[in-house]
Amino acid sequence: MATLFISDLHLDALRPEPLTRFQALLAGPARQAEALYILGDLFETWIGDDDDRPPHPEVLTALADLCATGTPVYVMRGNRDFLMGARFEAETGCRLLPDPTVVDLYGEPTLLMHGDTLCTQDLEYQTFRRQVRDPRWQSGFLARPLTERAALAQKAREGSRMATQGKAEAIMDVTAEAVVETMQAHGVRQLIHGHTHRPAIHRLVLQSGEARRIVLGDWYQTDSVLVLDERGPTLTRVADVVGTRPTIAAPRARPGSAQITRS
Ligand code: MN
Numbered sequence: 001m002a003t004l005f006i007s008d009l010h011l012d013a014l015r016p017e018p019l020t021r022f023q024a025l026l027a028g029p030a031r032q033a034e035a036l037y038i039l040g041d042l043f044e045t046w047i048g049d050d051d052d053r054p055p056h057p058e059v060l061t062a063l064a065d066l067c068a069t070g071t072p073v074y075v076m077r078g079n080r081d082f083l084m085g086a087r088f089e090a091e092t093g094c095r096l097l098p099d100p101t102v103v104d105l106y107g108e109p110t111l112l113m114h115g116d117t118l119c120t121q122d123l124e125y126q127t128f129r130r131q132v133r134d135p136r137w138q139s140g141f142l143a144r145p146l147t148e149r150a151a152l153a154q155k156a157r158e159g160s161r162m163a164t165q166g167k168a169e170a171i172m173d174v175t176a177e178a179v180v181e182t183m184q185a186h187g188v189r190q191l192i193h194g195h196t197h198r199p200a201i202h203r204l205v206l207q208s209g210e211a212r213r214i215v216l217g218d219w220y221q222t223d224s225v226l227v228l229d230e231r232g233p234t235l236t237r238v239a240d241v242v243g244t245r246p247t248i249a250a251p252r253a254r255p256g257s258a259q260i261t262r263s
Pocket of ligand 1: 195
Protein backbone atom coordinates (compact mmCIF):
# COMPACT_ATOMS: atom_id res chain seq x y z
CA MET A 1 0.00 0.00 0.00
CA ALA A 2 1.18 3.47 -0.81
CA THR A 3 1.16 6.69 1.15
CA LEU A 4 -0.01 9.84 -0.63
CA PHE A 5 1.27 13.39 -0.13
CA ILE A 6 -0.23 16.59 -1.46
CA SER A 7 0.18 20.29 -0.64
CA ASP A 8 -0.51 23.75 -1.94
CA LEU A 9 -3.94 22.98 -3.38
CA HIS A 10 -5.01 26.54 -2.53
CA LEU A 11 -8.66 25.54 -2.76
CA ASP A 12 -11.00 28.47 -3.18
CA ALA A 13 -14.34 29.34 -4.69
CA LEU A 14 -12.86 31.03 -7.74
CA ARG A 15 -11.29 27.88 -9.18
CA PRO A 16 -13.61 24.87 -9.04
CA GLU A 17 -11.33 22.48 -10.97
CA PRO A 18 -8.82 21.72 -8.19
CA LEU A 19 -11.73 21.03 -5.84
CA THR A 20 -13.14 18.48 -8.29
CA ARG A 21 -9.75 16.75 -8.52
CA PHE A 22 -9.41 16.80 -4.74
CA GLN A 23 -12.82 15.17 -4.36
CA ALA A 24 -11.90 12.54 -6.97
CA LEU A 25 -8.64 11.76 -5.18
CA LEU A 26 -10.32 11.44 -1.80
CA ALA A 27 -13.23 9.37 -3.07
CA GLY A 28 -10.90 7.12 -5.10
CA PRO A 29 -7.19 6.29 -4.63
CA ALA A 30 -6.93 7.83 -1.15
CA ARG A 31 -9.33 5.16 0.16
CA GLN A 32 -6.81 2.47 -0.78
CA ALA A 33 -3.85 4.42 0.58
CA GLU A 34 -2.10 3.71 3.85
CA ALA A 35 -2.45 7.38 4.73
CA LEU A 36 -2.93 10.78 3.14
CA TYR A 37 -0.69 13.68 4.16
CA ILE A 38 -1.63 17.25 3.28
CA LEU A 39 1.46 19.40 3.89
CA GLY A 40 -0.02 22.88 4.06
CA ASP A 41 -2.00 25.36 2.02
CA LEU A 42 -4.94 23.06 1.45
CA PHE A 43 -6.98 26.26 1.46
CA GLU A 44 -6.27 29.54 -0.27
CA THR A 45 -7.41 31.17 2.98
CA TRP A 46 -8.61 29.80 6.29
CA ILE A 47 -9.33 32.55 8.76
CA GLY A 48 -10.53 30.43 11.65
CA ASP A 49 -12.37 27.15 12.19
CA ASP A 50 -15.68 29.00 11.77
CA ASP A 51 -14.64 29.91 8.21
CA ASP A 52 -17.53 28.27 6.36
CA ARG A 53 -17.22 30.26 3.15
CA PRO A 54 -17.36 28.18 -0.04
CA PRO A 55 -15.82 25.79 -0.88
CA HIS A 56 -14.87 24.97 2.73
CA PRO A 57 -17.98 22.91 3.63
CA GLU A 58 -17.45 20.67 0.58
CA VAL A 59 -13.78 20.21 1.43
CA LEU A 60 -14.59 19.27 5.02
CA THR A 61 -17.20 16.78 3.80
CA ALA A 62 -14.70 15.13 1.43
CA LEU A 63 -12.15 14.86 4.28
CA ALA A 64 -14.71 13.52 6.76
CA ASP A 65 -15.93 10.93 4.25
CA LEU A 66 -12.38 9.72 3.65
CA CYS A 67 -11.53 9.59 7.38
CA ALA A 68 -14.74 7.61 7.95
CA THR A 69 -13.46 4.89 5.59
CA GLY A 70 -10.45 4.40 7.87
CA THR A 71 -7.70 6.13 5.87
CA PRO A 72 -5.75 8.33 8.30
CA VAL A 73 -5.46 11.92 7.06
CA TYR A 74 -2.68 14.12 8.48
CA VAL A 75 -2.81 17.85 7.86
CA MET A 76 -0.01 20.36 8.38
CA ARG A 77 -0.78 24.04 8.46
CA GLY A 78 0.63 26.19 5.65
CA ASN A 79 1.12 29.92 5.42
CA ARG A 80 -2.42 30.31 4.05
CA ASP A 81 -4.24 28.08 6.51
CA PHE A 82 -2.17 28.37 9.69
CA LEU A 83 -5.33 29.02 11.72
CA MET A 84 -6.66 25.47 11.37
CA GLY A 85 -7.43 24.20 14.85
CA ALA A 86 -9.27 21.73 17.06
CA ARG A 87 -12.68 22.28 15.48
CA PHE A 88 -11.28 21.51 12.03
CA GLU A 89 -9.92 18.25 13.44
CA ALA A 90 -13.20 17.39 15.16
CA GLU A 91 -15.32 18.12 12.09
CA THR A 92 -13.17 16.13 9.67
CA GLY A 93 -11.43 13.42 11.68
CA CYS A 94 -8.08 14.66 10.31
CA ARG A 95 -5.11 14.99 12.62
CA LEU A 96 -3.12 18.22 12.58
CA LEU A 97 0.65 17.78 12.50
CA PRO A 98 3.16 20.22 13.96
CA ASP A 99 5.62 21.70 11.47
CA PRO A 100 8.15 20.07 11.36
CA THR A 101 7.28 16.44 12.10
CA VAL A 102 9.41 13.31 11.68
CA VAL A 103 7.58 10.14 10.64
CA ASP A 104 8.84 6.70 9.77
CA LEU A 105 7.92 5.86 6.16
CA TYR A 106 8.76 2.33 5.05
CA GLY A 107 11.71 2.26 7.45
CA GLU A 108 13.01 5.71 6.48
CA PRO A 109 12.80 8.49 9.08
CA THR A 110 11.32 11.36 7.09
CA LEU A 111 11.02 15.02 7.92
CA LEU A 112 7.73 16.63 6.87
CA MET A 113 7.43 20.40 6.59
CA HIS A 114 5.31 22.93 4.78
CA GLY A 115 8.54 24.52 3.55
CA ASP A 116 8.13 28.21 4.30
CA THR A 117 10.55 28.07 7.25
CA LEU A 118 13.28 26.93 4.84
CA CYS A 119 13.01 30.16 2.82
CA THR A 120 15.36 31.89 5.21
CA GLN A 121 16.43 34.61 2.76
CA ASP A 122 12.94 36.09 2.79
CA LEU A 123 13.40 38.06 6.00
CA GLU A 124 10.27 40.12 5.47
CA TYR A 125 8.14 37.00 5.25
CA GLN A 126 9.84 35.36 8.26
CA THR A 127 9.04 38.46 10.36
CA PHE A 128 5.42 38.30 9.24
CA ARG A 129 5.33 34.57 10.02
CA ARG A 130 6.57 35.08 13.57
CA GLN A 131 3.87 37.69 14.11
CA VAL A 132 0.95 35.59 12.88
CA ARG A 133 2.13 32.42 14.64
CA ASP A 134 2.15 34.23 17.98
CA PRO A 135 -0.74 32.84 20.08
CA ARG A 136 -1.60 36.33 21.34
CA TRP A 137 -1.84 37.70 17.82
CA GLN A 138 -3.98 34.71 16.84
CA SER A 139 -6.44 35.03 19.70
CA GLY A 140 -6.81 38.76 18.98
CA PHE A 141 -7.44 38.04 15.31
CA LEU A 142 -9.88 35.20 15.98
CA ALA A 143 -11.88 37.40 18.35
CA ARG A 144 -12.88 39.61 15.41
CA PRO A 145 -16.03 38.88 13.39
CA LEU A 146 -15.60 36.62 10.33
CA THR A 147 -16.36 39.43 7.85
CA GLU A 148 -13.73 41.64 9.42
CA ARG A 149 -11.15 38.81 9.36
CA ALA A 150 -11.99 38.18 5.70
CA ALA A 151 -11.36 41.82 4.84
CA LEU A 152 -8.05 41.83 6.74
CA ALA A 153 -6.92 38.59 5.07
CA GLN A 154 -7.79 40.01 1.67
CA LYS A 155 -5.71 43.09 2.38
CA ALA A 156 -2.79 40.97 3.61
CA ARG A 157 -2.94 38.86 0.47
CA GLU A 158 -2.80 41.90 -1.79
CA GLY A 159 0.17 43.19 0.20
CA SER A 160 1.91 39.82 -0.10
CA ARG A 161 1.23 39.66 -3.84
CA MET A 162 2.87 43.05 -4.32
CA ALA A 163 5.81 42.13 -2.10
CA THR A 164 6.24 38.82 -3.95
CA GLN A 165 6.35 40.53 -7.34
CA GLY A 166 9.32 42.60 -6.25
CA LYS A 167 11.29 39.63 -4.92
CA ALA A 168 13.93 37.66 -6.76
CA GLU A 169 13.04 34.03 -7.50
CA ALA A 170 15.92 32.80 -5.36
CA ILE A 171 14.64 34.62 -2.27
CA MET A 172 11.36 32.75 -2.47
CA ASP A 173 13.03 29.34 -2.71
CA VAL A 174 14.50 27.34 0.13
CA THR A 175 18.14 27.96 0.96
CA ALA A 176 20.51 25.02 0.65
CA GLU A 177 22.01 25.79 4.07
CA ALA A 178 18.63 25.70 5.79
CA VAL A 179 17.82 22.36 4.14
CA VAL A 180 21.09 20.76 5.22
CA GLU A 181 20.98 22.18 8.76
CA THR A 182 17.35 21.20 9.30
CA MET A 183 17.77 17.68 7.96
CA GLN A 184 20.92 17.10 10.02
CA ALA A 185 19.32 18.55 13.16
CA HIS A 186 16.50 16.01 12.82
CA GLY A 187 18.80 13.16 11.84
CA VAL A 188 16.95 12.36 8.62
CA ARG A 189 17.99 11.63 5.05
CA GLN A 190 14.58 12.24 3.56
CA LEU A 191 12.61 15.51 3.56
CA ILE A 192 9.19 16.13 1.99
CA HIS A 193 7.82 19.66 1.72
CA GLY A 194 5.75 21.96 -0.46
CA HIS A 195 5.27 25.73 -0.48
CA THR A 196 7.73 26.72 -3.22
CA HIS A 197 5.60 25.28 -6.05
CA ARG A 198 8.74 23.77 -7.62
CA PRO A 199 8.03 20.03 -7.75
CA ALA A 200 11.18 17.92 -7.95
CA ILE A 201 13.17 15.20 -6.26
CA HIS A 202 16.54 16.63 -5.32
CA ARG A 203 19.49 14.44 -4.38
CA LEU A 204 21.95 15.82 -1.88
CA VAL A 205 24.78 14.60 0.30
CA LEU A 206 24.73 15.09 4.05
CA GLN A 207 27.33 14.10 6.64
CA SER A 208 25.25 10.95 7.15
CA GLY A 209 25.30 10.10 3.44
CA GLU A 210 23.05 10.37 0.36
CA ALA A 211 19.76 12.11 1.02
CA ARG A 212 16.77 13.33 -0.88
CA ARG A 213 14.45 16.32 -0.72
CA ILE A 214 11.08 15.81 -2.32
CA VAL A 215 9.21 19.00 -3.22
CA LEU A 216 5.49 18.73 -3.87
CA GLY A 217 3.95 20.91 -6.54
CA ASP A 218 0.95 23.21 -6.30
CA TRP A 219 -2.46 22.64 -7.79
CA TYR A 220 -2.74 25.95 -9.64
CA GLN A 221 -1.05 24.24 -12.57
CA THR A 222 0.08 20.72 -11.85
CA ASP A 223 -2.23 18.87 -9.37
CA SER A 224 0.90 17.30 -7.96
CA VAL A 225 0.77 14.17 -5.82
CA LEU A 226 3.59 12.11 -4.35
CA VAL A 227 3.03 8.38 -4.21
CA LEU A 228 5.44 6.77 -1.78
CA ASP A 229 5.79 3.07 -1.09
CA GLU A 230 8.54 0.58 -0.26
CA ARG A 231 9.88 0.94 -3.82
CA GLY A 232 10.43 4.68 -3.39
CA PRO A 233 8.86 7.99 -4.38
CA THR A 234 6.91 8.78 -7.55
CA LEU A 235 6.05 12.41 -8.07
CA THR A 236 3.09 12.42 -10.41
CA ARG A 237 -0.26 14.04 -11.09
CA VAL A 238 -3.64 13.41 -9.56
CA ALA A 239 -5.11 12.89 -13.02
CA ASP A 240 -2.74 9.95 -13.49
CA VAL A 241 -3.51 8.45 -10.10
CA VAL A 242 -7.26 8.83 -10.45
CA GLY A 243 -7.06 7.37 -13.94
CA THR A 244 -9.12 9.97 -15.73
CA ARG A 245 -7.72 13.15 -17.12
CA PRO A 246 -9.90 16.16 -16.41
CA THR A 247 -11.11 18.08 -19.40
CA ILE A 248 -9.17 21.27 -19.48
CA ALA A 249 -9.68 24.02 -21.98
CA ALA A 250 -6.03 24.79 -22.68
CA PRO A 251 -3.61 21.98 -23.55
CA ARG A 252 -0.78 21.67 -21.09
CA ALA A 253 2.67 20.23 -21.35
CA ARG A 254 2.77 16.73 -19.92
CA PRO A 255 5.09 16.97 -16.96
CA GLY A 256 6.12 13.27 -16.74
CA SER A 257 6.68 11.77 -13.33
CA ALA A 258 9.55 12.37 -10.97
CA GLN A 259 11.93 14.96 -12.26
CA ILE A 260 15.32 14.24 -10.77
CA THR A 261 17.72 17.10 -10.30
CA ARG A 262 20.85 17.65 -8.29
CA SER A 263 21.15 20.56 -5.93
MN1 MN B 1 2.74 27.95 1.20
